[in-house]
Amino acid sequence: MTIALPARPLKRRAHGWLITAICIAVIALMLLPLVMSTLASLRPLAETSATPPSYLPSSLSLENYRKVAEYQQGIWVYVKNSAVVAGMAIVICLALSVPAGFALARFPVPGKEVLFLIILASMMVPYQALLVPMFLMFSKLGLTASPLGLAILHAVLQLPFSVYLMRNSFEAIPKELEEAARVDGASTAFQLRRVFMPLAMPGMVTVALFAFIASWNEFIGALILMNTESAFTVPIMLTGVVSGDFGAVDWGALQASVIVSILPCLAVYLALQKYYVSGLLAGAVK
């Protein structure tokens, strides 16, 4: 919806220029750190530790990226770990929240609202407080340093939101469509797959998108659970780059790996921006 924040006609021109100037200043301020970091990551190796630092690289080079490709186990190992964990977290979130949302939206489940509240209530518990018992449980189950273990933790974070969103998505589907499927005598599972899921696709994309971003970026759980180097996700690998091999920070490697860690999130967000913002508002303004 558009609101014209109205200016008085006489002042309108000056007002318009002022707004334009402020917008451009905000854009520049917000982009500056990202642009500086990207440019710094493209410096030749010799310039990465120069004091004082130069704003612009003297020439562009991929040396820092080549270096992080071989850093510790090679950055692609950690990118792959992060991607596997995020993929599993997405699968767990969808596999649980789609049937759960369907049941909550369309079945007279006994004790429905209480059960729904219990699922949502897990959002009230900060997962940071549950890391001690979870670490002990995962140690027993052999789920530390395992992508599945971390994916389960990330699914715990996203599940209440996912169930809430899927319930709303299924509730929004008109009853008439469902009745037509029922007349055909289709089984419940068939109805879910062929009638409900295609119509609830935007909700499912939103669930997957949030699971991806949350999992890709999550830090303290990965720090605690992924306790061997070969299992590190990208954020944990970053801590290794800062502490460095001999205590000195390798700035070029740091900038390149920070950019590698940021790019997938920016790409996914820019591609699916609508889903992200509507999901965010649905989650916060229930």
Added chain:
Amino acid sequence: MKIKRNGWVGLAWLSPTLLFVSVFVLWPMVHLVWLSFTSTSLLGGGEWVGFKNYTTAFNDPKFWAAFRFTLLYTVILTPILMGLGFALALLVSPNTPLRRVTRTVTFLPVVIGLASSSLLWFWLFDQQVGLFNRLLVDLNILSQPLVWFRKVDTAMIAVIISVTWKVVGFGMILIMAGIQSIPSDLFEAARIDGASLWLRVRRIILPLALRSILMATVLSVIGSMLAFDQFYLMTGGGPRGKTFTSVYWIYQNSFVRFDLGYGAALSVILMLVIMAMTALQLTLQSRGKA
């Protein structure tokens, strides 16, 4: 035709989620409370010690220092985030192309990881190679590059600058949604009356977007109270352990000193504080609805 579905079939569809929540949320909560009454160590062993961990916590000056530091961080950061978030929301609410771009760009850092942004700023703040330091010197704001993380005050300022950049777009989007849901005829009427921007903000926007602002505030406060990544990566708790936050202190005791029992007691305290805040948030939400 009215559809009758079998509730028990529905329960079967719901059961995997219920099982998952029971195993990975409810059971750990119970286990956490139990652990907090034991002297369990990460190295194994441990016995029932009653309330000892809790009395230790209440007499532990470092725990209180970490709690106070987290509160201070929250008290300083929240007004900055909400003030800027509100101003930005005012700026980007109308759907003109430039304002949309401003909205998207301001929101970009929200989707990147806190670890990534913390390390990005860790570099920018570095006294030798950091461009932010160089920029401040070139603009004559600083006479020479500052070692930001050597003192508590400047470390706090540095973390707050970086976090503000990272999350200001979050509050902006929530408050913007509140502003956009205000009926446009109210603005029309205000325009005809020739009301100034200040008057429109005070009389129309603030009261009608209040619920969104409160919501953004509570979510932001909860996020700040759980701060960990930014301090772990930028200050490492230093200088001299003065920038430990509550979560950092729990991590330190549980996974660095291996004292899981004590860590569990601290976690229970944190959990109660956060749950009280979430309860406040839910109350605000349901009041707003009525």
